[in-house]
Amino acid sequence: MQAIDGGANSAAGRSRMLGVSRQAAAKTIGALERAGYVERTADAADARRKRLVVSGRGREAIAIGAAEFEKSYQRWPHTVGPATAASTLSALSVLSGSTPS
Structure with missing residues (x-):
């Protein structure tokens, strides 16, 4: 979407x-x-x-997905360490063609 x-x-x-x-x-x-x-x-x-x-329903789903990703992302540094979390986000950003937030 x-x-x-x-x-x-x-x-x-x-x-x-x-x-x-x-x-x-x-x-x-x-x-x-x-x-x-x-x-x-x-x-x-x-x-x-x-x-x-x-659609409106699609936009709601995108917003829910983004919020869930953000919650998950906030746990990354505690789970794998800050450096690994940062490099993972950087790699995902490159793969998706976006910029890390």
């Missing part, structure tokens, strides 16, 4: 952004759509095309 929210608003865009096949992207998008996490809307620039957008 974060890829869709980040601009991958089609199966092709999502597959490119995540490095998966179009078939895998389409299958995942279908599951997210059936669960009510994403919706297809008309593209203002091209009436033949449908854009993917994260």
Whole structure:
């Protein structure tokens, strides 16, 4: 859902952004759509095309996931030590293409 929210608003865009096949992207998008996490809307620039957008339910799920990750992350230094926690977050940030918070 974060890829869709980040601009991958089609199966092709999502597959490119995540490095998966179009078939895998389409299958995942279908599951997210059936669960009510994403919706297809008309593209203002091209009436033949449908854009993917994260629904309200999807945004709630993203927020819950982020909050749970933050709770888990707060335990990392106590579990594996501050240096390992920092390097793990750095590696995850590189892998996801984001910046550590």
